[in-house]
Amino acid sequence: MPTSERRLLLDFEKPLVDLEERIKQIRDLAExxxxxxxxxxxxxxxxxxxxxQxxxxxxxxxxxxxxxxHPRRPSTLDYIQSMTDEWIELHGDRLTGTDDRALVGGIGRLDGRPVVLLGHQKGRDTxxxxxxxxxxxxxxxxRKAMRLMNHANRFGMPILTFIDTPGAYAGLEAERLGQGEAIAYNLREMFRLDVPILCTVIGEGGSGGALGIGVGDRLMMFEHSVYTVASPEACAAILWKDAAKSPQAAEALRITAQDLKxxxxxxxxxxxxxxxxxxNPLQAAATLKAAILENLAQLDSLTNAQRxxxxxxxxxxxxxxQEMSA
Incomplete structure (x- = not known):
């Protein structure tokens, strides 16, 4: 296996990769x-x-x-491009004159049905x-996400959000521009929208950064995704002043899909x-698309007020x- 490929290996995968390399060597020698x-x-x-297994x-x-x-885990744009018949990305929050590339969104067709899709977008390399x-x-x-969701609500298009972030940006500039207010505004406004909202954690769902697009009628997670109030590293640094205790924090935080279910x-x-x-990104995308269509069919049977x-x-x-007596 090339050195670049080995860098992407997770620690617990090494015995499996060693066995697969041994199989390849035996097959080559036999030929x-x-x-x-x-x-x-x-x-x-x-x-x-x-x-x-x-x-x-x-x-x-x-x-x-x-x-x-994992650096090769499918991203928001990967899923959108795999699932939609067509897709047009929209840019800008119409307030600051900038476009945040960490959160992407636009309009697409899912089996011919117009929908608004948006989510966090990580990079493939440094x-x-x-x-x-x-x-x-x-x-x-x-704010761009909320603009797109208001657009969806106006034209009766379901909203599909894809969560994959370690958290909202915590820099000084973000605080100066109102990071907390922007997320809080989204939380409030998503409750009033009439259209169906489906939220899926596709990778890492961290803190308020995930919640900012996470208020929906259904919350789905891939089985190896995580959803947490704070990263295990941050939690360990706060509680024990030692980020090396993050595995212990991950256990206590109940961050897995199985725990949250x-x-x-x-x-x-x-x-x-x-x-x-x-x-197998294509198989993962097919699973997600089937789940979205199934949930949309259920939500379509409800009135706006019921949703x-x-x-x-x-x-x-x-x-x-639990209330404790004196």
Whole structure:
């Protein structure tokens, strides 16, 4: 395997990759010497499939976080281009005269139906990540998102949001331009929209940066995605003054799709191809598209008032507390 490919390997994938390289070496030697080793190769391939299933069925929260952050994990634009019949990206918040590339959006057709799609966009390499601010949107990005959602509401188009950010940009300039206000405004306004809203965590859903486009009728997550109030590294630095304790924080934060489904926050877990969404992006996109169409069909049967009321009640029910007697 080339050095560049090995850099993209996750720690827990190494035994599997070593086995796959061994299979390749045996196959190459057999072809050179014209020896039939098909039985041995078949057994090794069966062992590789079994090992892959064992690894990805038993990931810890910290390991799921690694998968969610994988540099080759499909992004918002990857899913949009795979699922839509046509797509036109729209730019700008119409307020500051700038366009935030960390949050993209526009109009597309999903099986012929006009929809508005928007989401966080990370880069594929260092240069692209810098240009897109590592998927951390500024106030202009959230205001652009709200402009597109108002457009969708005016013309009766469903809204599809894709969440993949470590959090909103926390720089001084973002604070000066009203980062907190921009996100809070989105939270309030998304509750009043008449059209169906489907939110999907496709990778990393972090803090208010995720919530800024995360108020919807349905919340879906890919099975190796994460959704958290703060990154495990930040949590560990705050609680223990040691970012190295992030695996412990990831466990305590209950960040996985399975945890959130159990807590009643998540509506649907989307299965990923074996090895993660980056192992087969087209299959992941097909799974997401099918889930979106199924949920849209259910939401279409409701009136605007019913959707708004259910959306409100959905978020009112989140959170559990226990009263302690004196």
């Amino acid at each position: 050179e010497s014209e020896v039939d080793v098909s039985d041995q190769i078949q057994k090794l391939e069966e062992r590789a499939d079994q090992l892959r 064992e690894i990805f069925q038993n990931l810890t929260p910290a390991q799921r976080l690694q998968v969610a952050r 240069k692209d990540n810098v240009a897109r601010n590592f998927g951390m949107a500024s106030p202009g990005g959230y 159990q807590l009643g926050i998540l509506d649907q877990i989307l299965p990923e191809p074996l090895g993660g969404a980056h192992a 708004r009321d259910l959306r409100y009640q959905k978020f009112r029910k989140i959170g559990i507390f």
